[in-house]
Amino acid sequence: MPVAILTDIHANLPALDAVLAAIDEAGLERRWCLGDVVGYGAQPDECAKLVSERCELSLVGNHDLAVTGEISTEVFSASAGAAVEWTRQNSDQSTIDFLKSLKAENTDHEVGLYHASPRDPVWEYVLAIDQARECMDAQSARVSLIGHSHVALWFSDGPGLPGSDGGGQAEDGRELDISEHRWLLNPGSVGQPRDGDPRAAWLELDTDAWKATYHRVEYDIDRAAEAIREANLPELLADRLYVGQ
Ligand code: ZN
Numbered sequence: 001m002p003v004a005i006l007t008d009i010h011a012n013l014p015a016l017d018a019v020l021a022a023i024d025e026a027g028l029e030r031r032w033c034l035g036d037v038v039g040y041g042a043q044p045d046e047c048a049k050l051v052s053e054r055c056e057l058s059l060v061g062n063h064d065l066a067v068t069g070e071i072s073t074e075v076f077s078a079s080a081g082a083a084v085e086w087t088r089q090n091s092d093q094s095t096i097d098f099l100k101s102l103k104a105e106n107t108d109h110e111v112g113l114y115h116a117s118p119r120d121p122v123w124e125y126v127l128a129i130d131q132a133r134e135c136m137d138a139q140s141a142r143v144s145l146i147g148h149s150h151v152a153l154w155f156s157d158g159p160g161l162p163g164s165d166g167g168g169q170a171e172d173g174r175e176l177d178i179s180e181h182r183w184l185l186n187p188g189s190v191g192q193p194r195d196g197d198p199r200a201a202w203l204e205l206d207t208d209a210w211k212a213t214y215h216r217v218e219y220d221i222d223r224a225a226e227a228i229r230e231a232n233l234p235e236l237l238a239d240r241l242y243v244g245q
Helices: 013-025 044-054 062-067 078-090 093-100 129-138 221-230 235-243
Strands: 002-006 031-033 112-114 143-145 153-156 167-169 175-177 183-186 200-206 211-217
Touching: 002 013, 013 044, 013 200, 013 211, 013 221, 044 093, 062 078, 062 093, 078 235, 129 153, 129 183, 221 235
Parallel strands: 002 031, 112 143, 143 183
Antiparallel strands: 002 200, 153 167, 153 183, 175 211, 200 211
16 A cells, blocks of 8 residues: 655755655655644744645654653753744644644554654664665565665665665665565655755555555745744754755
8 A cells, every 4th residue: 555654844844845746746645644734944833734644644753752841851952942943832732732642653553653763763863774774674574664864875785786785875866676674764864854955754655465665745945944944943943945954
């Protein structure tokens, strides 16, 4: 069944709108969100409402949990901590209630869903191949989906792609045959990409054909950056959107 995977929206409404439109255009009717709906960006209520209405399921991420007070912001960077504080003060109770209702993992489906990693669904950044192999040992399903690093990535314990070492970054349009071996896939971030491509990221997953396709979509970065500046959130959070870092 085809499903659109989106993650790390981070209260960036223009990016979320663009991704949802692209998913509609692709004719996909199911959407799963891997968490971090809020934090960094200036439109948490709008994003939480859209995710709750349009996504069949959503996980909770570390920024969401910091906003609801379930985890501390001690290890957050200064700008991330400031954004958590701003989000706490500027979110509707309905947003907080929605985030509080979510879990950081979901293993009820034929693919495993985790915000960060199969062995640490809240915190672990999976960026290296050896580390990804250990994570694949910890996953219950053959294929798992993760977010958190904001980098569009794939890892496999099979041959993977020609010339690769079992993992790598996934560019716009990259298709993977995931019908054999174990896989760990990260769509990249909707609202704050950090892989050098500032476009919003999402992943098309087909669990009948066992195919995964990475997508990037342009969005109105000026609008998202302006909202961040108007909210008096740290300037850096607006600037980084333009470079995708
Ligand atoms: Zn995130």
